[in-house]
Amino acid sequence: MAANPMHQFNVYRIGPEIKLGEIDISFTNASLFMVISSIAILVIFNLGSKKNTLIPNKIQLLAELSYSFIAKMINDTAGSKAKPYFSFIFSLFMFVLFCNMFGMIPYSFTVTSHIIVTFMLAAFIFIGVTVIGFIKHGLGYLKLFVPSGVPMVLLPLIVVIEIISYLSRPVSLSVRLFANMMAGHTMMKVFGGFVVSLGIIGGWLPLSFSVALTGLEILVAFLQAYVFAILTCIYLNDALNLHH
Amino acid sequence: MNKRIFFQSLFVIFVSNSMAQSAETGGMPQLNPEYWISQIFWLVISFGGMFVILSKIVLPKISGNLEARKSQILENIEIAEKQREESETKVREYEKIILDSKNEAKNYFNDARKKVIENINLKKESLENEINEEIKSAEKEINDLKNSSQEKIRKIAIETSSDIVKQLINVDVNSSSISAIVEDLSKKNKDKYHGI
Numbered sequence: 001m002a003a004n005p006m007h008q009f010n011v012y013r014i015g016p017e018i019k020l021g022e023i024d025i026s027f028t029n030a031s032l033f034m035v036i037s038s039i040a041i042l043v044i045f046n047l048g049s050k051k052n053t054l055i056p057n058k059i060q061l062l063a064e065l066s067y068s069f070i071a072k073m074i075n076d077t078a079g080s081k082a083k084p085y086f087s088f089i090f091s092l093f094m095f096v097l098f099c100n101m102f103g104m105i106p107y108s109f110t111v112t113s114h115i116i117v118t119f120m121l122a123a124f125i126f127i128g129v130t131v132i133g134f135i136k137h138g139l140g141y142l143k144l145f146v147p148s149g150v151p152m153v154l155l156p157l158i159v160v161i162e163i164i165s166y167l168s169r170p171v172s173l174s175v176r177l178f179a180n181m182m183a184g185h186t187m188m189k190v191f192g193g194f195v196v197s198l199g200i201i202g203g204w205l206p207l208s209f210s211v212a213l214t215g216l217e218i219l220v221a222f223l224q225a226y227v228f229a230i231l232t233c234i235y236l237n238d239a240l241n242l243h244h
Numbered sequence: 245m246n247k248r249i250f251f252q253s254l255f256v257i258f259v260s261n262s263m264a265q266s267a268e269t270g271g272m273p274q275l276n277p278e279y280w281i282s283q284i285f286w287l288v289i290s291f292g293g294m295f296v297i298l299s300k301i302v303l304p305k306i307s308g309n310l311e312a313r314k315s316q317i318l319e320n321i322e323i324a325e326k327q328r329e330e331s332e333t334k335v336r337e338y339e340k341i342i343l344d345s346k347n348e349a350k351n352y353f354n355d356a357r358k359k360v361i362e363n364i365n366l367k368k369e370s371l372e373n374e375i376n377e378e379i380k381s382a383e384k385e386i387n388d389l390k391n392s393s394q395e396k397i398r399k400i401a402i403e404t405s406s407d408i409v410k411q412l413i414n415v416d417v418n419s420s421s422i423s424a425i426v427e428d429l430s431k432k433n434k435d436k437y438h439g440i
Contacts, residue, residue, distance in 0.1 A: 028286070035289075056313075182274065
């Protein structure tokens with residue numbers, strides 16, 4: 001069973017069964033890692049903001065560097081109007097990053113490798129961005145689907161394409177993260193399985209591959225969190241500053 | 245060739261393994277909706293809780309810290325700038341003091357030199373005066389001597405001439421007549437003897 005590369009993605013109940021009416025909301029291993037990630041974020045950033053010394057200590061430096069990193073990212077992609085959404089994007093980036101990174105620990109569970117989790121995040125972002133766009137621009141937000149400088153003949157086609165691309169945003173956003181995490185972890189598991197099945201003679205090659213893949217996966221974990229956050233910023237930019 | 249066989253065998257092992265086991269469990273667990281609601285619920289709870297605490301408590305503190313640091317650094321830079329200016333004015337003052345004291349020293353030196361020169365001149369003058377006076381008195385003495393010597397010479401001349409006349413012709417000559425003759429002669433020869 002343990003050699004099955006998909007086995008690591010199994011969700012199972014931990015502790016008692018919790019039922020809300022007919023709906024099963026039991027605490028699972030996925031829930032456990034969500035809670036662990038959230039608590040880890042809170043602990044680290046709380047420690048990083050507790051003391052205010054002129055020369056920051058290591059954990060304070062970490063917190064402040066991530067703060068300014070994300071603030072700069074938001075300012076660069078979505079402009080100064082996106083300041084009120086800073087804490088949401090910060091939480092989003094940190095949540096995805098910590099879930100990805102906790103997933104890199106052997107025998108742990110990768111929350112973001114589940115399409116339902118990433119899709120919920122993406123759908124929330126999509127709905128939120130759409131609502132913000134309509135609040136800021138009213139029906140003028142629909143101009144997003146009509147790019148300027150397009151010949152009248154092509155306009156019906158372009159509008160349809162634009163609408164499809166807009167509607168596919170949550171799908172692409174969620175599938176990108178989910179597929180990256182799932183593929184990476186499956187691959188590592190497969191190579192780990194090769195090490196066992198090839199034994200002490202042939203197992204060195206997949207083992208070295210596995211080591212290299214671990215580095216790559218840590219990079220991917222960071223990169224996907226970054227991509228997730230920056231795409232959110234770009235969508236937010238569309239809603240805040242209507243450029244089309 | 246060996247390599248190809250190696251990789252092919254790896255692939256066969258992998259496919260057979262995974263196929264056998266995925267047949268057991270039935271594909272991707274991600275698509276099994278059994279715990280979807282639970283995952284959504286716990287995602288909302290954990291992410292929502294984290295978001296609320298971060299945005300209400302932690303992030304304002306971090307941004308406050310950053311602002312405080314920035315302002316403190318600016319303040320420190322300001323203070324440093326002020327102190328630098330102060331030290332520059334102090335250096336300027338110090339240089340001025342040194343310049344002043346140099347000038348003062350020069351003045352003192354000049355004064356002292358002037359005084360010394362005056363002193364020397366004064367002493368020189370008084371010395372010259374003394375010397376002049378001495379010269380004058382000496383000249384006067386010489387003049388006196390000269391005058392008195394003329395008188396004495398006349399007297400001697402009269403006496404000797406009367407003596408000589410007495411000896412020669414044994415006649416007592418009237419001294420007044422002799423003196424008249426001597427006077428006459430001396431007047432005649434005045435230029436010869438005295439050069440006056």
